[in-house]
Amino acid sequence: MTDGKPSEEELWDARYGESDRIWSGNPNTALVREITGLEPGSALDLGCGEGGDAIWLAQQGWRVTAVDISGVALDRAARHAAEAGVADRIDWQRHDLGVSFPGGAFDLVSACFLHSHGDMPRERILRAAASAVAPGGVLLVVGHAGPAPWEKPDHHHGVHLPTPQEVLESLGLPEGRWEVQRCEEHERIQTGPDGRPAARTDNTLRVRRLKDRAEPRP
Structure with missing residues (x-):
């Protein structure tokens, strides 16, 4: 905690500590x-989070x-992975991504x-991710x-939710080195607190890093 405010880690530990399961356990439909x-x-x-995407992958x-x-x-995610029989295929790492980032490609x-x-x-x-x-x-x-639909307009408390085009531009990808495969908004159905399904709008950016071209022989 700094300046009387909980740290990012404390915020999320408290959020996940509210119940035994926060998310559905299913992978995100856009990922699938x-x-x-x-x-x-x-x-x-x-x-x-609780490992739904990682376990599916x-x-x-x-x-x-x-x-x-x-x-x-x-x-919690590690327990779910063990129950699903894929514990040996997932390396769980704790990072504050604003401070440290996993190594490798x-x-x-x-x-x-x-x-x-x-x-x-x-x-x-996200630039580090790229x-x-x-x-x-x-x-x-x-x-x-x-x-x-069930949330108040200020639910995200001033958090900017960028469009996919804004995300793409913020990455600063070198021209000619990446292929944009999807950059769009889409609707998905999510179950609300009352148990009724409703449509909400999300966005997806998918880009592929092009393979380096071999230099021509002299």
Whole structure:
């Protein structure tokens, strides 16, 4: 805690400590849609939470490095992975991504709903995510486009929810080195607190890092 305010880690540990399960345990629908059909390789899951995406990726044959700031979430995710029989395919790491970032290069880097009410430098983290993509690999960024129908307009408390085009521009990708495969808003169905499904709008950015071209022989 600094200046009387809880740290980002304390905020998320408290959030996950509110109940035994915060999320559904299912993978994000955008991840499933965008990644199904890709040849499995190495994947980095940023903000993995309780492990739904990481576990699904491992079940598809990916070797996953799954990262979160909350030790509470990571302990829970590791238990779920063991129950699913994929514990040996996932490396759980705790990082405050504004301070430290996993090493290595990955065939897939996924950042699904990497939003925070705290002081998280999201743009800088996503630029680091792009740098971690191996040649030929994919960066997938999925985010909320606005509040859900049951939420108040100020639910995100001043947190900027960028459009996919804004995310793309903020990455500062070198021209000619990346292919934009998807940059759009989309609707998905989410169950509200009253148990009734409702449509909400999210956005998806999927870019592929092009493989380095071999230099022509003299």
